Amino acid sequence: MAPQYKHFSKPDASQKDRVPPGQSLAKGFPVLTYGDTQQISQAQWQLSITGLAEPKCFTWADLMALPQSSFDIDFHCVTRWSKLDMPWQGVRVTDLMAEVALQPGAKAVMQHCYGGYTTNLLLEDFLRPENFFAHTVYGEPLSADHGGPLRLVVPHLYAWKSGKWLQELSFLAEDEPGFWEKNGYHMRGEPFAEERYSGRF
Ligand SMILES: Nc1nc2c(c(=O)[nH]1)N[C@H]1C(S)=C(S)[C@@H](COP(=O)(O)O)O[C@H]1N2
Numbered sequence: 001m002a003p004q005y006k007h008f009s010k011p012d013a014s015q016k017d018r019v020p021p022g023q024s025l026a027k028g029f030p031v032l033t034y035g036d037t038q039q040i041s042q043a044q045w046q047l048s049i050t051g052l053a054e055p056k057c058f059t060w061a062d063l064m065a066l067p068q069s070s071f072d073i074d075f076h077c078v079t080r081w082s083k084l085d086m087p088w089q090g091v092r093v094t095d096l097m098a099e100v101a102l103q104p105g106a107k108a109v110m111q112h113c114y115g116g117y118t119t120n121l122l123l124e125d126f127l128r129p130e131n132f133f134a135h136t137v138y139g140e141p142l143s144a145d146h147g148g149p150l151r152l153v154v155p156h157l158y159a160w161k162s163g164k165w166l167q168e169l170s171f172l173a174e175d176e177p178g179f180w181e182k183n184g185y186h187m188r189g190e191p192f193a194e195e196r197y198s199g200r201f
């Protein structure tokens with residue numbers, strides 16, 4: 001499709017190992033949202049901790065009081081675009097989770113987003129040191145269409161696992177499918193293994 005060449009390119013030799021099979025490099029930062037963009041102010045925003053953890057609620061001030069970190073990550077969407085070296089800022093998952101008391105039976109987490117989107121992760125994928133709650137990208141506050149004021153970013157999995165407008169983390173005894181996972185997408189979604197679809201359908 002000719003128009004695509006304007007917006008996507010093939011990785012060069014130096015980038016090749018970092019681009020998963022079947023992906024092209026996006027020149028801009030595409031917006032991928034199922035349903036409506038959520039308009040949530042910082043004052044309104046809260047992150048609830050539910051399920052197999054001591055219940056807790058983080059306000060925007062609570063989030064800002066946690067250590068702030070910078071990240072340089074690659075982002076891969078299952079619709080076949082990737083972006084390399086994205087500069088983000090936010091709070092490391094491990095830094096926020098240091099304030100959360102998980103119950104021993106917790107094995108997975110469901111992200112619940114404002115607007116109703118959900119997506120699941122095993123705790124071993126969620127608690128990785130490179131994952132973060134993002135509020136800034138390219139030096140600017142994260143815009144509403146990219147999930148501002150706060151989204152999760154899980155760089156090692158396809159981007160549908162990075163919930164925008166994050167509202168609740170619900171800890172689970174077993175992995176359960178979220179929105180796309182119920183609709184045929186893979187439970188884990190590792191891009192280098194091309195874990196796109198579940199094979200359950
Ligand atoms: N709440 C919510 N989060 C979401 C989505 C969504 O539709 N709703 N789409 C996912 C998908 S498929 C991708 S590729 C990324 C896209 O993020 P972007 O729109 O900032 O590029 O967000 C993910 N997180």
Ligand SMILES: [Mo]
Nearest residue numbers: 032077078160
């Ligand atoms: Mo996506």
